[in-house]
Amino acid sequence: MRYWTGRLDRADRRRGIRPLNAICDDITTLSVDAIVNAANASLMGGGGVDGAIHRAAGPRLLHECRLLGGCKTGEAKLTGGHGLPARFIVHTVGPVWHGGGDGEDELLASCYRKSCELASAQPAIRTLAFPCISTGIYGFPFERAARIAIRECAAHTDRLITTFCCFSERDRNVYSQLLEEHGRRVAD
Numbered sequence: 001m002r003y004w005t006g007r008l009d010r011a012d013r014r015r016g017i018r019p020l021n022a023i024c025d026d027i028t029t030l031s032v033d034a035i036v037n038a039a040n041a042s043l044m045g046g047g048g049v050d051g052a053i054h055r056a057a058g059p060r061l062l063h064e065c066r067l068l069g070g071c072k073t074g075e076a077k078l079t080g081g082h083g084l085p086a087r088f089i090v091h092t093v094g095p096v097w098h099g100g101g102d103g104e105d106e107l108l109a110s111c112y113r114k115s116c117e118l119a120s121a122q123p124a125i126r127t128l129a130f131p132c133i134s135t136g137i138y139g140f141p142f143e144r145a146a147r148i149a150i151r152e153c154a155a156h157t158d159r160l161i162t163t164f165c166c167f168s169e170r171d172r173n174v175y176s177q178l179l180e181e182h183g184r185r186v187a188d
């Protein structure tokens with residue numbers, strides 16, 4: 001099972017379908033309702049996943065972003081998906097890692113929380129996919145970021161099926177293990 005767009009009941013859970021799951025893929029190719037972009041404050045595109053999303057979505061995305069007036073670190077803004085299979089993009093700006101003493105954990109948590117809230121408020125969004133925000137060019141330690149991502153999404157995505165879209169098998173394995181731990185804690 002890669003994506004799930006229906007309602008999640010006890011039988012689904014028994015079949016292994018989970019409201020939170022991890023895959024290894026290129027996020028620009030996913031047929032979910034919304035993907036999240038690890039954007040920069042200008043919202044005008046950049047490197048990494050941001051650049052890939054802008055290239056795949058096409059120039060109309062840049063045009064729409066221009067009208068939004070940027071985005072603060074830890075905040076989130078919604079646009080259309082334009083040329084992407086996903087109908088919407090949630091743009092959020094992760095913190096740059098400065099060693100952990102600069103409020104990085106709380107800012108990253110805010111990215112996930114605000115993205116979930118924005119997506120939850122849009123009735124057309126049932127499935128949402130996140131990249132591993134701040135863990136590339138911004139240098140956030142991977143496992144520390146993944147723990148924050150899982151905690152916040154578990155708390156704020158009641159209505160959504162949420163996929164953590166990793167870009168390597170190694171990253172996906174970290175998520176799979178943490179999701180299993182999380183599932184055991186919830187079941188206790």
Ligand code: ADP
Pocket residue numbers: 025026027028038039047048049050052094131132133134135136137138139165166167168
């Ligand atoms: P940041 O500036 O927030 O660190 P990056 O784009 O540099 O953003 O990296 C964030 C994460 O996105 C990294 O884990 C990177 O491996 C991953 N990534 C890069 N391109 C893609 C893609 N096309 N699909 C999914 N994940 C991607």
